[in-house]
Amino acid sequence: MTFRPGTRGPAVLAVCSLALTACSAGSLGSSDDSGGGGSIEITYLIGNQEQDLKEAQQLSKDFTAKNPGITINLETRPSGSEGDNIVKTRLSTGDMTDVFAYNTGSLFQAIAPDKNLTSINDEPYIGDLDENFRKTVTSGDKVYGVPSGGFMGGAVLYSIPVYTKLGLQVPKTWAEFIANNAKIKAAGGGVAPVIQTYGETWTSQLFVLGDFHNVAAAEPDFADKYTKNQAKYASSPAALKGFEHTQQVHDLGYQNKDFASAKLPDGLKMLATGKGAHYPILSGVVNDMIATNPNAAKDVGLFALPGDDATKNGLTVWTPGGIYIPNTTTGDKLEAAKKFLGFVASPDGCKSLASAGVPTGPYAVKGxxxxxxxxxxxxxxxxxxxxxxxxxxALEFLSPVKGPSLEQITVEVGSGIRKAKDGAARYDEDVKKQAQQLGLAGW
Known part of the structure; x- marks a missing residue:
């Protein structure tokens, strides 16, 4: 159930991953961009996407300006499964770089952190890490990584001009959200209350995956029980609601007419131009929207997917990737690597990242x-x-149980092909296969 959009994010990135062969970019690290000439050199392995490189170069440059005795060399690896295999192989053979960037959550657990990584529990900046992020880079009682960017939210992007014109208030409950949609539809003018873009199937999952804050608020132990096969989407009233909401929006006729064929760029344009009022999506797409519709920077807002209880209204978040130190890094290189992680996990590190690109969301570092x-x-x-x-x-950071077919199932539910309860039951069967492959207890 990992998002796989065409934008950057967790093996969305997920979140988004959102492949080439690994290549050395050491010359990038020793150029003026990283302030070369230090007596200690460390190598930093990153993804090969353009924004990954821009951020790493900026961090290297700004860190070296404050620590002229340290040079950072950059090396890139592919994204996706090829990149995963490279990371796992290099860790298992003791050939990992001094510092490397990788996923958080269940994929982080898959690289055996207790066996392969250096704990940073004793570093003073650990207390400055956001609690949500810290959970995703912790194994046992040890913390291993710092964040390489900002959070993403699974939320509703909305048209501020439409809301202003109709005098609508940001909803905190699902009933209020549906009432807003009814008013938008009644007002006419060709404005679709809810934008859906099933031409890119990953975008269909938001009402389910972005609703997990509400699931956790109603059933705090759902993730743990779900991992143990003691809770299911079809039998959990709270978890089932995401599928029910997907069906309801369709049944009430609130979607854009071309929802079956529209793609992400179409949805972003509809929202930015006021042809659609709401778009349930990841906040990571905001920069793409603004690149082609600059007015959206001020005309589009965001609110969390509402649930049943306004007092528990909150946002489901996807954490940024992490930066780690393998346990093969020792001596002066280890101290230099820890300094680098400390810089990343500081306000100066956040400013450095911000200068390399617009943040996808709030940073995971206090201050x-x-x-x-x-x-x-x-x-x-x-x-x-x-x-x-x-x-x-998001649930994928709390449980390794995922299924590959959720986006196809939510397309069916959101298109009127399959009812919500049936879709949830089908997804429960889908995740069963994955859990068995992982050898999880109880499956």
């Missing part, structure tokens, strides 16, 4: 502030992160 000029939708995420209990991790 880091979003730049004043970030898009409104990204600003709207911050209050959820600041509020106690105002955000929850």
């Amino acid at each position: 880091c502030e979003l730049p004043a000029d970030v898009p409104q939708a990204i600003k709207d995420m911050q209050p959820y992160l600041d509020k106690e209990g105002g955000s929850s991790l």
Whole structure:
């Protein structure tokens, strides 16, 4: 159930992954961009996407400016499964670089952190890491990584001009959300209440995956029971609601007419131009929307997927990737690597990342502030992160149980082909195969 959009994110990245052969980019690290000439050199392995490289170069440059005795060389690897295999192979053979970037959550657990990584429990900046993020880079009682960017939210992007024109308020319950959609439909004008883009099937999953904060609020132990095969989507009233909401939006006729064929760029354009009022999607797409529709920076806002209880309203978040130190890094290189992680996990590190590209969401480090000029939708995420209990991790960061067919199932439910309960039951069968392959107890 990992998102796989065409934008950057967790093996979305997921989240998004969102392949070439690994190549050395050491010359990038020793160029003026990274302030070469230090007496200690460490190598940093990163993904090969353009933004990965830009961020790594900027971090290297700014870190070396503060630590002129250390040079950082960059090396790239492919994304996707090929890159996963390279990381696992290099760790198992003791050939990993001094520092490397990789996933958080269940994929982090798959690289055997207790066996292969260096704990950073004793570093002073551990207390500055956001609790949601820290959970995704912890094994046992040891923390192993720092965040390489900002959170993403699984939320609803909405048209501020449409809301202003109709006098609508941001909903905190599903009933309020449906009432807003009814008013938008009644107002006419060709504005679709809810944008769906099933031409790219991964985008169909938001009402289910982005709803997990509400599931966790109603059933705090759902993730643990789900992993043990003691809870299921079809039999959990809270978890089933995501499928029910997907069906309801279709049954009430709130989708855009071309929902079956529209793709992500179509949905972003509809939202940015006020032809659609709501788009349930990952906040990681905001920058793509603004690149082609600059007005969306101020005209599009964001709110969390609402549930039944307004007092528990909150945002489901996908954490940034992590930066780790393998246990093969020793001596002066180890101390240099720890300094580098400390820089990344600081306000100076966040400023460095911000200068390399617009953040996808609030940073996972206390004391880091979003730049004043970030898009409104990204600003709207911050209050959820600041509020106690105002955000929850997506299920994929809390459980290794995933199924490959969720996006096809949610397309069926959202198209009227399959009922919500049937879709949830089908997905329960889908994850069963994956859990058995992982050898999880209880399956």
